[in-house]
Amino acid sequence: MEYNEKDIIEKCKLGDNNAFEILIKNYDKKVYNMIYRIMGNKEDALDLTQEVFIKVYKGISTFRGDSSFSTWLYRLATNTCFDENRKKKNKKTHSLDKPIETEYGEFKRDLRDDTYNPDEMLIKKEIQNLVQKAISMLPEEQRVMIVLRDIQGFTYKEISEILQCSMGTVKSRISRGRLALKNILESLEEPFFKNYV
Template sequence: MTEQELVERARKGDESAFEVLVTDNEKRIYNLCRRLTGNPEDAAELTQEAFLNAWRGLGRFQGESSFSTWLYRLASNACIDFLRKEKRRQNLSMTVSLDDEEEARQVELPDERYTPERELERTEVRQAVAAGLERLTPEHRQVLVMREINGLSYAEIGAVLGLEEGTVKSRIARARNALRKVLTERGNFFGELSSRK
């Protein structure tokens, strides 16, 4: 059954169809939330909130984009709202992890191709980028995570955020410059952040 057929059935109240949509998208949405918030518990809660909002909003879903893109937008918006509230509270340390669970397990396995020194360098780079991302605005962090970590195209990011492609490109350029500035200030600038165009 296609995604569109599942959405149509879910709109008519078919909970099992919606459950399939959740299963198909939950890992990707959780990873987005985790990377934006840096906290597994917050990510799980925001993932649940995104799916709840999707269930409640199915009647308003126009189908102009895919369901998964629409869901990505709902989750992204929930995370940005959360980060803004948390920033106002100033009582939560936002730490961004650039590793997902599978990568973390791979790092634990010995890899003969890399020396311990090289592994330490990579760890330090990840930590420097994570600390740099933490200092960016939620909007800049959002577009960098979507582009550099999740690998979304400019068009996909534009669809998720409701922005023109040119606006997405300029926002990403400003976010890269902001991250470069943070890394330079801390003595951690290690070259171009991305060669992806």
């Protein structure tokens, strides 16, 4: 079955659940990974991804096609993340506990994996965890930029549409975000850049 987004969206508006399932399958991975990188926590990411798609289901009748559907969807996703972060600020104990728990959980899984994984793989995973940790340390506005630009690969224009801000803002935030991320990675105990410089 050929994927025709316009048709699918029209069907969704009429309440066709099969069409909606196709729509979810098309986007869920991207949304989930994006949310995970912003939130730095897989459990939260799963819940929020679900929340986003439920919001899409409820709000799709209000989607008029002024922007592309993906832009609308990612805007919804980022806003959902911002809302969640705002809530977490209000209950600080949670925000301190949760990342540690997940960090621990992932670490556990890596240990299990290493029995049959080669060393290189292990190093790569460790590096990835550290990069994620560093991203999580960025301020929210810069973190979102790094996620959208460098992880998800959106263009500057797309980012400005998703976040509804000017190109200038996007440029300066990406620039500051990358420099900040570089500084965080440098400050970590692992000598990240030695191999590459």
